[in-house]
Amino acid sequence: MNTAAILLCALLLDAVMGEPKWLWDRIPHPAVLMGRAVAILDKRLNPGRGGLAAGALTLVLLMGAAFLLGWGLSQLGGVVQILLTAILLAQRSLVQHVRAVADGLRISLGDGRRAVAMIVSRDTAAMDRSAVARSAIESAAENLSDGVIAPAFWFLLGGLPGLMVYKVVNTADSMIGYRTPRYEYFGKAAARMDDVLNWLPARLTCALIALPAGVLGSWREIAGDAGQHRSPNAGWPEAAMARAINVALAGPRAYDGRMQNFPWVGATGARIIGPEAIDAAVHKLWQTWGMMLGLVLLFALFG
Incomplete structure (x- = not known):
């Protein structure tokens, strides 16, 4: 099987199976193992205020180990690669977490707040219905890029080593x-490398959201909103999603008890929103996934 055919099977398997709780209750998820490796190097190489060199060494060790592990596992054949790639994709689990916020909001504001607190890092205790819905939609757009499109992109380019x-x-x-203070310098290499690796996938995600929604012609406006985001990448899928479902995203929100006035994304969209807007975003998640699946199918057949 070629790389695209393996990815095609993995995308479908992830969409059907998602994250089987019974399995990860028994063995650690690969992402958990990666997290443990990061924590060990953090403890060993960053006793308090680690510098740039220690952080860069940490990143090199992590990337080197991931590449070698991915290469070794790829030698075990297509079935192993399909299973591992499906595990490292997150379409179904993303949809489930985002849909849970809409379901919670339909019950009560408190249920919606509790559900959205599972997927965002901002303060949720004082959120109104619109803020809960916006947070869920923003998380959906950003994690669609980080958890689905970017992993698929890097698997297509670099196989299992690239994905790892x-x-x-x-x-x-x-x-x-x-x-x-602890990570200002130590974590800079990881943060910058993440920006580099997500640069193309974020813009690809943006295009895949915008094209079927008929808002690709608003690319200049999307780019303008994306440029105001504090992340060089996260603003792209968020700006596309805002226009695709005609809602305003971002805006003021609180972190650690402090309100911060972030600019609106898609400022002309609706600001009073609820679970129906989240439902629309979930539909776009599947629509974008379908677009990616179609591209991968073309690569599998003709690439």
């Missing part, structure tokens, strides 16, 4: 890529 390298960098960024 991407996932370990993404995991490292989520753990040490913060501008805190």
Whole structure:
């Protein structure tokens, strides 16, 4: 099987099976193992305020180990690659987590807040219905890029080694890529590498959301909104999603008890929203997944 055919099978398997809880209750998920590796190197190489060199060494060790492990596992054949790739994709689990917020909001605001707290890092205790819905939609758009399109992209380019390298960098960024006293310098290499590896996939995700929604012609406006985001990549899928379902995203939100006035994304869209807007975003998640599946099928047949 060629690389695209393996990815095609993995995308379908992930969409059907998702994350089987019975399995991960018994053995650690590969992402958990990657997290443990990051934590061990953090403990060993960053006693408090690790510098750039220690952080760069950590990243090199993680990427090198991930590449070698991916290469070794890829020698076990197509079936092993399909299973591992499906495990490292997150379409079905993403949909389930986002849909849970809509289901929670239909019951009560408190249920919606509790559900969205599972997928965002911002303060949720004082959110109104619209803020809960916006948070879920923003998480859906960003994680569609990080958890589905980017892993598929790097598997297509680099096979299982490429996918493993991407996932370990993404995991490292989520753990040490913060501008805190402990990680300001130590985590900088991981954060910058994550930006590099997500640069193309974020824009690809944006296009895959925008094209079937008929908003690709608003690319200049999408780019303008994306440029205001604090991340060089996350703003692209968020801006496309905002226009695809005609809602305003981002805007003011609280972190650690402090309200921060972020600019609106898709400012002309609806600001009073609820579970129906989340449902629309979930539909776009599957629509975008279908677009990616079609591209991979073309590569499998003719690439």
